[in-house]
Amino acid sequence: MTVDGSARAFRQHGRVVVVGASLAGLRAAETLREEGFVGALTMIGDEPSEPYDRPPLSKQVLLGKVPADGTALPRRRALDAEWRLGVAATGLDLTGKRVRLADGQEVGFDRLLIATGTRARPWPRETEADLDGVFVLRTADDAARLERRLAARPRRVLVIGAGFTGSEVASACRERGLEVTVAERGPAPLVGALGGVIGAVAAELQREHGVDLRCGIMVTALEGDPAGRLKRAHLSDGTTLDVDVAVIALGAMRNTEWLAGSGLGAGPRGVACDAGCRAFDVHGIVTDDIFVAGDVARSPHPLFGYQFLSLEHWGNALAQAEVAAHNMISSGPDRRPHLWVPAFWSAQFGVNIKSVGVPPMGEELIVTQGSLAERRFAAAYGHQGRVIAAVTFDHARWIDFYREQIESAAPFPPVFANVDRRPEGLRPVGADFPDPALPTHGPTVTLSGYSPSERRVTFTPARA
Amino acid sequence: MTATSGTLLHQITDYANRADPYPLYAELRRTPVARQDDGVYTVSTYWEILSLLHDPRISSDVRNRTPQAGGDLPPEDDTTLPPSFLRLDPPEHDRLRRLATRPFGPPHSPRRIHDMGGDLVRMVSGLIDGFQGREQVDIVEDFAYPFPVMVICKLLGVPHQDEVLFHGWADAIVAALDPSPAEGPQERQRTAQRARTELGTYLAGLVEEHRRAPGDDMLSALITDHGPDGQMSPVELITTAVLLLIAGHETTVNLITNGTLTLLRHPEALKRLREDPDLAVPLVEELLRYEPPVQLLPQRTALADIDIAGTVIPAGASIWLMLASGNRDPRRFDDPDRFDPGRRDNEHLGFGSGIHYCFGAPLARLEAQLALTGLARRLDGPRLVADPPPYRQNPVLRGPRHLPVAFDGVTA
Numbered sequence A: 001m002t003v004d005g006s007a008r009a010f011r012q013h014g015r016v017v018v019v020g021a022s023l024a025g026l027r028a029a030e031t032l033r034e035e036g037f038v039g040a041l042t043m044i045g046d047e048p049s050e051p052y053d054r055p056p057l058s059k060q061v062l063l064g065k066v067p068a069d070g071t072a073l074p075r076r077r078a079l080d081a082e083w084r085l086g087v088a089a090t091g092l093d094l095t096g097k098r099v100r101l102a103d104g105q106e107v108g109f110d111r112l113l114i115a116t117g118t119r120a121r122p123w124p125r126e127t128e129a130d131l132d133g134v135f136v137l138r139t140a141d142d143a144a145r146l147e148r149r150l151a152a153r154p155r156r157v158l159v160i161g162a163g164f165t166g167s168e169v170a171s172a173c174r175e176r177g178l179e180v181t182v183a184e185r186g187p188a189p190l191v192g193a194l195g196g197v198i199g200a201v202a203a204e205l206q207r208e209h210g211v212d213l214r215c216g217i218m219v220t221a222l223e224g225d226p227a228g229r230l231k232r233a234h235l236s237d238g239t240t241l242d243v244d245v246a247v248i249a250l251g252a253m254r255n256t257e258w259l260a261g262s263g264l265g266a267g268p269r270g271v272a273c274d275a276g277c278r279a280f281d282v283h284g285i286v287t288d289d290i291f292v293a294g295d296v297a298r299s300p301h302p303l304f305g306y307q308f309l310s311l312e313h314w315g316n317a318l319a320q321a322e323v324a325a326h327n328m329i330s331s332g333p334d335r336r337p338h339l340w341v342p343a344f345w346s347a348q349f350g351v352n353i354k355s356v357g358v359p360p361m362g363e364e365l366i367v368t369q370g371s372l373a374e375r376r377f378a379a380a381y382g383h384q385g386r387v388i389a390a391v392t393f394d395h396a397r398w399i400d401f402y403r404e405q406i407e408s409a410a411p412f413p414p415v416f417a418n419v420d421r422r423p424e425g426l427r428p429v430g431a432d433f434p435d436p437a438l439p440t441h442g443p444t445v446t447l448s449g450y451s452p453s454e455r456r457v458t459f460t461p462a463r464a
Numbered sequence B: 001m002t003a004t005s006g007t008l009l010h011q012i013t014d015y016a017n018r019a020d021p022y023p024l025y026a027e028l029r030r031t032p033v034a035r036q037d038d039g040v041y042t043v044s045t046y047w048e049i050l051s052l053l054h055d056p057r058i059s060s061d062v063r064n065r066t067p068q069a070g071g072d073l074p075p076e077d078d079t080t081l082p083p084s085f086l087r088l089d090p091p092e093h094d095r096l097r098r099l100a101t102r103p104f105g106p107p108h109s110p111r112r113i114h115d116m117g118g119d120l121v122r123m124v125s126g127l128i129d130g131f132q133g134r135e136q137v138d139i140v141e142d143f144a145y146p147f148p149v150m151v152i153c154k155l156l157g158v159p160h161q162d163e164v165l166f167h168g169w170a171d172a173i174v175a176a177l178d179p180s181p182a183e184g185p186q187e188r189q190r191t192a193q194r195a196r197t198e199l200g201t202y203l204a205g206l207v208e209e210h211r212r213a214p215g216d217d218m219l220s221a222l223i224t225d226h227g228p229d230g231q232m233s234p235v236e237l238i239t240t241a242v243l244l245l246i247a248g249h250e251t252t253v254n255l256i257t258n259g260t261l262t263l264l265r266h267p268e269a270l271k272r273l274r275e276d277p278d279l280a281v282p283l284v285e286e287l288l289r290y291e292p293p294v295q296l297l298p299q300r301t302a303l304a305d306i307d308i309a310g311t312v313i314p315a316g317a318s319i320w321l322m323l324a325s326g327n328r329d330p331r332r333f334d335d336p337d338r339f340d341p342g343r344r345d346n347e348h349l350g351f352g353s354g355i356h357y358c359f360g361a362p363l364a365r366l367e368a369q370l371a372l373t374g375l376a377r378r379l380d381g382p383r384l385v386a387d388p389p390p391y392r393q394n395p396v397l398r399g400p401r402h403l404p405v406a407f408d409g410v411t412a
């Protein structure tokens, strides 16, 4: 790889500041060093702890198998960075190139990486959210508190929201032998991420494991006793539920408030950036020194109609951090696009769930391997005659095949013969998302290449 | 584009090139997917092999092969035994493999292999103790063969004194896996079939004994345990036991022997291992890349037309996945022909990948790590007596038939 003069000078003497010292921040910093950045590196994080991993928090940690402070991220190498932990960034001065900190100090930079991720969406009514027994789950502290409470064996846990986090919490409760009610506004668990067809499978899974699952229902109020302890929940169907623990699992909010007024294109849906991880300013013009990665980023993906995707996936944070770091110390043609195909996993009720692509873009779904009834299957989602996503339940080893199908814009429904195709997999059905995206006609884009440096997009004007 | 390089594949399977097939693999990789004269499609590059190992349009069940597809494979099974899960597709494969996994590994038996560690160390030291007073041993006969056999017997619950019985059966069965035997394929098949039947009968007896008096072994667990998938039928149980017994040691013998040979060819690596037993972990991974015991998978069949690397493999075609070649693909591994025991980026194909990923991998790793560390630590001044050593006939399960090693003494 050639490094031009300015990039070389930056690698030697530049100042990089990373705000958000978690998965994306850490991996970006490591990549900077790996790729030869020897300048000054500052890591700013509002959590006091060293970077740690979140996926185990709702799994092994809630089961009491791993302590909440036991998920520190493994270090790939020594960083030689200045760490400012336990202090939040509160503002950004774009022209002066400085980050303002909560303790009143300022840190100057030549290039900035924004990796502030998301936080749990709190229960909307503050007095109710403050009741003893009401929890969210995003940080290690959250997990420690909740785990302690579960270990004290509450009589019943109420989980509000049956997305991935809520479902995993419910699963952990059942595995610990606790009574749990899940209240979900939508028609089924996971319905927003995977659609109603798969949601129905998830619902069955929960009920079979003894979850009191109530769909199409909202929790209207949480009620405490005089001592301020949660004791009851009121539901939209007029019923009440005696509970001593409620876990609010209503999704996440992007940590962009500190960027308000900075002139960056940052808002509730994240910080918009180009495929090279460079942030947009409020005019939609790309900056050259401000980069974004991880849950807080929103970036366009060629495979998915150049839609700006906001992803909350571990693998995305990792891949995007690596691309951002590479681009921060490279110039012009050496820069790479972030062409990662979205993918995530979940473990709940003994089932390993994996997904690739963007399922909510799918209008139709076909079970290509295994069967929904056995809850071991692979299913592909179709969008305008091509494979746009896939999900597997206990069939993870096939997932790479479906990723390749998505990358090559393979036709949907798939017509080929393959192992473990059952009668139900011969015809597509509606994927049944609550709010289907309106189909638009766009050109087709495919991805090729294996290593990051050879990833390429091929643009095909139209598929016949 | 379709290329023919029939002579090349012929050269690879030709015994004359057994000691060093790697230059031939390098030539084969020039056409990542190549149609051979007899209709077989060889796939020799890393990413293409990996992709096909995860491709549901590929079957491991030879019953899906068209008669004209070439790559004739001796059936593993005879009239009395159905195919083992190694040669089945989902859903049958998945069910049998899940059942076999319950008493073997996570999530239900996460400690089975770990808990054997102590026994394994004792077996290794016992065998090396037996080298005392000798100046030369055959690593195959005196070490790399008896060790995994003892292990698999212990694991399955086969009485120690019966080991000799199936030594011969195993040899005959494995010989028949050779897709291009030098001579007498029919005779070989008949011998193998007889061995398989005898082994099956023997195991059927053993199953009865374990049913009456179950022990702490895998066979007992398979017979008595009930999971969500129910239980294996008696005939499935026997087929699986045959598979575990054969696959459970024939590959490990080669891993240990190839490992010893490679270490003796790289004295600095041997020295490092002697000083730092922790090196065994990455070193065994590198061995699995550099000299994998299973060199190729000749039993895959295309269920549909598959467009890959510019070639369409037609439905019904026989596919050979050249794992050892993929392991030396310079597009995947830096300096692939270099043996680098500390190599970090090492996702080799030594155990395959996908749903047929080596069932016994955790055990094979542990056995090889302990065996090689034991040899490195205790043999004084070891040296090869013949290089290359005489190889076994088989190009699929490739390894030395004998590995005479001379030494100055044995450290306690």
Ligand SMILES: Cc1cc2nc3c(=O)[nH]c(=O)nc-3n(C[C@H](O)[C@H](O)[C@H](O)COP(=O)(O)OP(=O)(O)OC[C@H]3O[C@@H](n4cnc5c(N)ncnc54)[C@H](O)[C@@H]3O)c2cc1C
Pocket: A019, A020, A021, A022, A023, A024, A025, A044, A045, A046, A047, A053, A054, A055, A056, A057, A058, A087, A088, A089, A090, A115, A116, A117, A118, A119, A137, A138, A139, A165, A255, A258, A293, A294, A295, A296, A311, A312, A313, A314, A315, A317, A343, A344, A345, A346, A347
């Ligand atoms: C319980 C749980 C389970 C999960 N399970 C899975 C899973 O199974 N599979 C999967 O793919 N993904 C999973 N995820 C998602 C995954 O953890 C995230 O995608 C990943 O953590 C994103 O990394 P990030 O670095 O972008 O953001 P984060 O991990 O959110 O890190 C952002 C960091 O920035 C800090 N910060 C925020 N604002 C400021 C500020 N102003 N100044 C300084 N610091 C700030 C935050 O406190 C935080 O430490 C899970 C997440 C949670 C919470």
